[in-house]
Amino acid sequence: MPHTVNSIVPSDSLVTVIVINTFALLLFGLQHSVMARPSFKRWFTRFIDPSNERSTYVLATAVAIGGMCYLWIPFCTVIWQVESEMWGYVIRGIAVFGWLFLFIATFMINHFELFGLRQTFNPLQGKSAPTATFKMSGFYKIVRHPIQTGVLIGIWAVPVSASSHLVFATGISVYIFIGLYFEEKDLVQEFGETYLD
Template identity: 45%
Template sequence: MNRKKDPNSLAARAAALVYSTSCYLIFLCTILYLIGFVGGVVVPKHLDSGPLVDWPLAATVNCLLIILFSVQHTVMARKSFKHWLAAFVPAAAERSTYVLLSSLMLTLMFWLWQPLTLTVWQVEPTWATALLTVLFWLGWGLVALATLLISHFELFGLKQAIDRWRNTPQQAPVFRTPWFYKVVRHPLYLGFLIAFWATPHMTAGHLLFAVGMTIYIFIGAYFEEKDLVVLFGERYRRYQQEVSMVLPLPKSSVAAQRKEHE
């Protein structure tokens, strides 16, 4: 007689915890490599390294890589896709699966990215170079801080697995606006933008990456906000009216922008 596996058994919960922990560790390695990939530090391959190919081919490959990452990152975050994924992946592992596939998409980008080494700008003064370098690291610091101000481990799927291991019921999302979230609605995205654009030596390849990822960030933020309005309702609509999306703006400018889109 075949016995159905208990999805809440000790073995199942342990397997889920190992899976989510592995996904989280892969993410950490990937984000650390991304810092080196964009900044050209430590890692063996970065935005401007590697054999050169004809620029039309290089630009095409790079654009396809950005589009592939953007589509995966946006589609998997939608509620309809999560419902579909629930037929194959336990709810507690859904976020970890999203994080894992996003990490794999970034790894593919690292591997296949083609350098375009034409210089767009080169900052010469030492003070300006130092300033842009500091901004680069401050951008990554803001990325890390933005995740810690909300729920870092929940954002990357580890908390869900820990709760399942402990047999703790999943809690409903809570709307909070700690610290930087009172300045912009998405400080995480602001940190990425600073890190992607702050460089004393901007090459064509780096510029393509920065432009492509900037476009994705604003498109992704648009879809994310639609989901947040559905989740939190009028409370999030008021938040949108009071605080700018990504770039810090005065409240009067935020209100004017909202009226333009209405």
């Protein structure tokens, strides 16, 4: 990418920055939420094989994230900056912990199923498509949503933050909490009392 959310660059007009950055966040947020809903999945699998639905969703998410990062216009000045080199490393270590926490959590449910690979390749090998099962192992025993928790730790644990990063991290955080509201409803509908317990 030509820049990061923390780049300090001469920015366009404030209106342009607000419009494009809002569009960038919505591009990801809407794609990731709409395509995850059961009603969309039912409609979408009328056009593609159901075994390819999850991998198509993941691919669309990757494109949306790439688009969001590419479109994002960094703006304004530094909001906070940790001067101590030691504390800078500590904060970066916390961020690395968050991203590793997320990555490891994907294997606790089934990394290859999460990314749609199992659903796509099982039928090609003559195996039946996996059915959704409720799993509560590893981090899931102590944190309801460890993947999202890892994202939140990773995006907020930064030793330097421009106002651009602050807006980006806030937007992603708001999206996570809105997305979790709908995901919780879907999980209760799918697993009922098992999930509520």
